[in-house]
Amino acid sequence: MGHGPRYRVPWKRRREGKTNYYKRLKLIKSGKPRMVVRKSLKYIVVQFAEARIGGDKMIAVAHSKELEKKYGWKGGTANTSAAYLTGLLAGFRARLAGVEEAVLDIGLADPVPGSRVFAALKGAIDAGLKIPHSEEILPPEERIRGEHIALWAEDLAKNDPEKYKKQFSKYLERGFKPEGLPSHFEEVAERIRREYEVKLARSTSQVGGVEQ
Numbered sequence: 001m002g003h004g005p006r007y008r009v010p011w012k013r014r015r016e017g018k019t020n021y022y023k024r025l026k027l028i029k030s031g032k033p034r035m036v037v038r039k040s041l042k043y044i045v046v047q048f049a050e051a052r053i054g055g056d057k058m059i060a061v062a063h064s065k066e067l068e069k070k071y072g073w074k075g076g077t078a079n080t081s082a083a084y085l086t087g088l089l090a091g092f093r094a095r096l097a098g099v100e101e102a103v104l105d106i107g108l109a110d111p112v113p114g115s116r117v118f119a120a121l122k123g124a125i126d127a128g129l130k131i132p133h134s135e136e137i138l139p140p141e142e143r144i145r146g147e148h149i150a151l152w153a154e155d156l157a158k159n160d161p162e163k164y165k166k167q168f169s170k171y172l173e174r175g176f177k178p179e180g181l182p183s184h185f186e187e188v189a190e191r192i193r194r195e196y197e198v199k200l201a202r203s204t205s206q207v208g209g210v211e212q
Contacts, residue, residue, distance in 0.1 A: 033059055033094070034105040035124055035131060037087070037117045044083045046090035046120050048099055059097045062090035071188050074176035080139055081146040081185050083116035087123025088189060092196035094129060096203060101130040114139040127196070146181035153178035 034056075036047040044064040049056040064086045067073035075081055094102065102124070106117045118137045122144065125131055142148070156164035157179070171178045 033099050033102045035087075035090075035094075035102040035121070035129075036105045036107070037083075037109075037120045038107060039078065039083070039109065039116050041078060043077050044086045044116060044120060046086050046124070048090060048094040048097070048102060049105075059099060060090055060093035062086050062093060067188065071191050073188050074171065074174045074184060075146065075149075075178075075181055076170070078116075079146070079149070080116055080119045080143055081149075081181065083119040084123040084139075084144045085185070085188060085192065087120030088127050089123075089192055089196075090120075091124030091127025091129050092192065092200070094124070095127060096196065096199055099129065104131055104133065111137070113137045114143065119144055145185050146178075150179050150181045153181075 033048050033050050036049055038045045038047075045061070047061045048059040050059060064077040064082045066089065067077060067082060067085050071085075073082070073085065104117075104121055109115075109117050111117075113136055118133075119139050121131060121133060122138045125133070153164065153168055156167060165172065168178045176184070
Protein backbone atom coordinates (compact mmCIF):
# COMPACT_ATOMS: atom_id res chain seq x y z
CA MET A 1 0.00 0.00 0.00
CA GLY A 2 1.21 3.54 -0.73
CA HIS A 3 2.56 5.76 2.01
CA GLY A 4 4.24 9.11 2.51
CA PRO A 5 3.04 12.67 3.22
CA ARG A 6 1.57 13.16 -0.28
CA TYR A 7 -0.22 9.83 -0.49
CA ARG A 8 -4.03 9.97 -0.68
CA VAL A 9 -6.18 6.94 0.03
CA PRO A 10 -8.32 6.20 -3.06
CA TRP A 11 -12.07 6.47 -2.66
CA LYS A 12 -13.79 3.34 -1.42
CA ARG A 13 -15.50 2.34 -4.69
CA ARG A 14 -12.21 2.79 -6.54
CA ARG A 15 -10.39 0.60 -3.99
CA GLU A 16 -13.08 -2.05 -4.42
CA GLY A 17 -12.75 -1.93 -8.21
CA LYS A 18 -16.34 -0.74 -8.68
CA THR A 19 -15.90 2.76 -10.13
CA ASN A 20 -13.36 4.46 -12.38
CA TYR A 21 -13.88 8.08 -11.29
CA TYR A 22 -11.72 9.53 -14.05
CA LYS A 23 -13.83 7.79 -16.70
CA ARG A 24 -17.06 8.72 -14.91
CA LEU A 25 -16.06 12.40 -14.81
CA LYS A 26 -15.46 12.44 -18.57
CA LEU A 27 -18.93 10.99 -19.16
CA ILE A 28 -20.57 13.50 -16.81
CA LYS A 29 -18.82 16.41 -18.53
CA SER A 30 -20.62 15.48 -21.77
CA GLY A 31 -23.74 17.03 -20.24
CA LYS A 32 -25.84 14.13 -21.56
CA PRO A 33 -27.62 11.34 -19.68
CA ARG A 34 -25.54 8.18 -19.26
CA MET A 35 -26.73 4.87 -20.62
CA VAL A 36 -25.42 2.62 -17.85
CA VAL A 37 -25.10 -1.05 -18.82
CA ARG A 38 -24.28 -3.64 -16.18
CA LYS A 39 -24.20 -7.42 -16.59
CA SER A 40 -24.02 -10.45 -14.30
CA LEU A 41 -24.04 -14.18 -14.88
CA LYS A 42 -27.86 -14.18 -14.79
CA TYR A 43 -29.11 -10.78 -15.89
CA ILE A 44 -28.58 -7.56 -17.83
CA VAL A 45 -29.56 -4.16 -16.39
CA VAL A 46 -29.76 -0.95 -18.43
CA GLN A 47 -30.31 2.43 -16.78
CA PHE A 48 -30.45 5.97 -18.09
CA ALA A 49 -29.13 8.32 -15.43
CA GLU A 50 -28.39 11.99 -14.86
CA ALA A 51 -25.57 12.93 -12.50
CA ARG A 52 -26.70 14.99 -9.50
CA ILE A 53 -24.73 16.27 -6.51
CA GLY A 54 -26.75 14.08 -4.16
CA GLY A 55 -26.44 11.03 -6.41
CA ASP A 56 -27.56 9.85 -9.82
CA LYS A 57 -31.17 10.44 -10.84
CA MET A 58 -32.63 7.46 -12.69
CA ILE A 59 -34.62 8.47 -15.78
CA ALA A 60 -35.41 5.01 -17.16
CA VAL A 61 -34.53 1.45 -16.15
CA ALA A 62 -34.96 -1.99 -17.73
CA HIS A 63 -34.01 -5.39 -16.33
CA SER A 64 -33.72 -8.53 -18.44
CA LYS A 65 -35.96 -10.51 -16.06
CA GLU A 66 -38.80 -8.26 -17.28
CA LEU A 67 -38.46 -9.92 -20.67
CA GLU A 68 -39.78 -13.17 -19.21
CA LYS A 69 -42.51 -11.70 -17.03
CA LYS A 70 -43.92 -9.03 -19.36
CA TYR A 71 -43.05 -10.09 -22.88
CA GLY A 72 -42.98 -13.89 -22.81
CA TRP A 73 -39.25 -14.24 -23.50
CA LYS A 74 -38.20 -17.89 -23.21
CA GLY A 75 -34.50 -17.53 -23.98
CA GLY A 76 -31.71 -16.83 -21.51
CA THR A 77 -31.74 -13.56 -19.58
CA ALA A 78 -28.01 -12.87 -19.81
CA ASN A 79 -27.12 -13.63 -23.42
CA THR A 80 -26.59 -11.30 -26.38
CA SER A 81 -30.22 -11.46 -27.49
CA ALA A 82 -31.47 -10.57 -24.00
CA ALA A 83 -28.96 -7.71 -23.79
CA TYR A 84 -30.30 -6.24 -27.05
CA LEU A 85 -33.93 -6.57 -25.95
CA THR A 86 -33.17 -4.98 -22.57
CA GLY A 87 -31.41 -2.09 -24.32
CA LEU A 88 -34.37 -1.73 -26.69
CA LEU A 89 -36.81 -1.62 -23.76
CA ALA A 90 -34.71 0.87 -21.79
CA GLY A 91 -34.20 3.00 -24.90
CA PHE A 92 -37.93 3.32 -25.52
CA ARG A 93 -38.54 4.17 -21.87
CA ALA A 94 -35.83 6.83 -22.01
CA ARG A 95 -37.43 8.37 -25.10
CA LEU A 96 -40.78 8.36 -23.35
CA ALA A 97 -39.10 10.31 -20.52
CA GLY A 98 -37.83 12.90 -23.01
CA VAL A 99 -34.28 11.63 -23.62
CA GLU A 100 -33.01 12.01 -27.18
CA GLU A 101 -29.25 11.63 -26.72
CA ALA A 102 -27.00 9.80 -24.27
CA VAL A 103 -23.45 8.55 -23.75
CA LEU A 104 -22.58 4.92 -23.05
CA ASP A 105 -21.27 3.97 -19.59
CA ILE A 106 -20.05 0.34 -19.40
CA GLY A 107 -18.32 0.80 -16.06
CA LEU A 108 -15.32 -1.46 -15.61
CA ALA A 109 -16.38 -3.94 -18.29
CA ASP A 110 -13.85 -4.63 -21.04
CA PRO A 111 -14.89 -2.89 -24.30
CA VAL A 112 -14.82 -6.08 -26.37
CA PRO A 113 -16.40 -5.55 -29.84
CA GLY A 114 -19.60 -7.55 -30.25
CA SER A 115 -20.04 -8.12 -26.51
CA ARG A 116 -23.31 -7.95 -24.55
CA VAL A 117 -22.83 -4.34 -23.46
CA PHE A 118 -22.69 -3.30 -27.11
CA ALA A 119 -25.71 -5.47 -27.93
CA ALA A 120 -27.61 -3.40 -25.33
CA LEU A 121 -26.26 -0.25 -27.01
CA LYS A 122 -27.58 -1.47 -30.37
CA GLY A 123 -31.00 -2.00 -28.81
CA ALA A 124 -31.12 1.56 -27.48
CA ILE A 125 -30.02 2.97 -30.84
CA ASP A 126 -32.74 0.97 -32.60
CA ALA A 127 -35.22 2.46 -30.12
CA GLY A 128 -34.36 5.84 -31.66
CA LEU A 129 -31.69 7.28 -29.36
CA LYS A 130 -28.55 9.06 -30.52
CA ILE A 131 -25.52 7.58 -28.75
CA PRO A 132 -21.96 8.11 -30.04
CA HIS A 133 -20.40 4.84 -31.13
CA SER A 134 -18.36 3.08 -33.80
CA GLU A 135 -20.21 0.61 -36.00
CA GLU A 136 -17.36 -1.89 -35.60
CA ILE A 137 -18.15 -2.49 -31.91
CA LEU A 138 -21.76 -3.61 -32.50
CA PRO A 139 -22.50 -7.34 -32.71
CA PRO A 140 -23.79 -8.59 -36.09
CA GLU A 141 -27.54 -8.96 -36.57
CA GLU A 142 -27.38 -12.75 -36.77
CA ARG A 143 -25.71 -12.94 -33.36
CA ILE A 144 -28.23 -10.55 -31.82
CA ARG A 145 -31.04 -12.75 -33.16
CA GLY A 146 -29.43 -15.82 -31.58
CA GLU A 147 -28.75 -17.64 -34.84
CA HIS A 148 -25.46 -19.03 -33.47
CA ILE A 149 -27.35 -20.58 -30.54
CA ALA A 150 -30.01 -22.04 -32.83
CA LEU A 151 -27.41 -23.61 -35.14
CA TRP A 152 -25.47 -25.07 -32.22
CA ALA A 153 -28.67 -26.48 -30.72
CA GLU A 154 -29.65 -28.03 -34.05
CA ASP A 155 -26.23 -29.66 -34.38
CA LEU A 156 -26.31 -31.03 -30.81
CA ALA A 157 -29.86 -32.34 -31.21
CA LYS A 158 -28.69 -34.43 -34.20
CA ASN A 159 -25.25 -35.53 -33.02
CA ASP A 160 -25.34 -35.53 -29.21
CA PRO A 161 -28.92 -35.63 -27.83
CA GLU A 162 -27.79 -36.08 -24.23
CA LYS A 163 -25.56 -33.01 -24.31
CA TYR A 164 -28.38 -31.14 -26.06
CA LYS A 165 -30.76 -31.92 -23.19
CA LYS A 166 -28.16 -30.96 -20.58
CA GLN A 167 -26.99 -27.78 -22.29
CA PHE A 168 -30.47 -26.46 -23.01
CA SER A 169 -32.30 -27.91 -20.01
CA LYS A 170 -33.72 -24.55 -18.93
CA TYR A 171 -35.04 -23.82 -22.41
CA LEU A 172 -36.66 -27.26 -22.60
CA GLU A 173 -38.18 -26.89 -19.11
CA ARG A 174 -40.03 -23.84 -20.45
CA GLY A 175 -41.34 -25.92 -23.33
CA PHE A 176 -39.16 -24.05 -25.80
CA LYS A 177 -36.74 -25.46 -28.35
CA PRO A 178 -33.64 -23.25 -28.78
CA GLU A 179 -33.63 -23.94 -32.52
CA GLY A 180 -36.50 -21.46 -32.74
CA LEU A 181 -34.67 -18.66 -30.93
CA PRO A 182 -34.26 -16.26 -33.92
CA SER A 183 -37.98 -16.20 -34.77
CA HIS A 184 -38.90 -15.99 -31.08
CA PHE A 185 -36.50 -13.06 -30.68
CA GLU A 186 -38.24 -11.21 -33.52
CA GLU A 187 -41.64 -11.81 -31.90
CA VAL A 188 -40.55 -10.39 -28.54
CA ALA A 189 -38.77 -7.41 -30.12
CA GLU A 190 -41.93 -6.63 -32.10
CA ARG A 191 -44.05 -6.76 -28.92
CA ILE A 192 -41.79 -4.19 -27.29
CA ARG A 193 -41.80 -1.96 -30.37
CA ARG A 194 -45.58 -2.06 -30.75
CA GLU A 195 -46.18 -1.22 -27.09
CA TYR A 196 -43.83 1.74 -26.99
CA GLU A 197 -44.59 3.13 -30.42
CA VAL A 198 -48.21 3.49 -29.25
CA LYS A 199 -47.08 5.13 -26.00
CA LEU A 200 -44.73 7.50 -27.82
CA ALA A 201 -47.42 8.46 -30.33
CA ARG A 202 -49.86 9.13 -27.48
CA SER A 203 -47.24 11.17 -25.61
CA THR A 204 -46.49 13.27 -28.72
CA SER A 205 -50.19 13.94 -29.26
CA GLN A 206 -50.62 15.07 -25.66
CA VAL A 207 -47.65 17.42 -25.88
CA GLY A 208 -49.05 18.88 -29.08
CA GLY A 209 -52.43 19.39 -27.48
CA VAL A 210 -54.18 16.98 -29.85
CA GLU A 211 -56.71 14.52 -28.42
CA GLN A 212 -56.56 10.91 -29.49
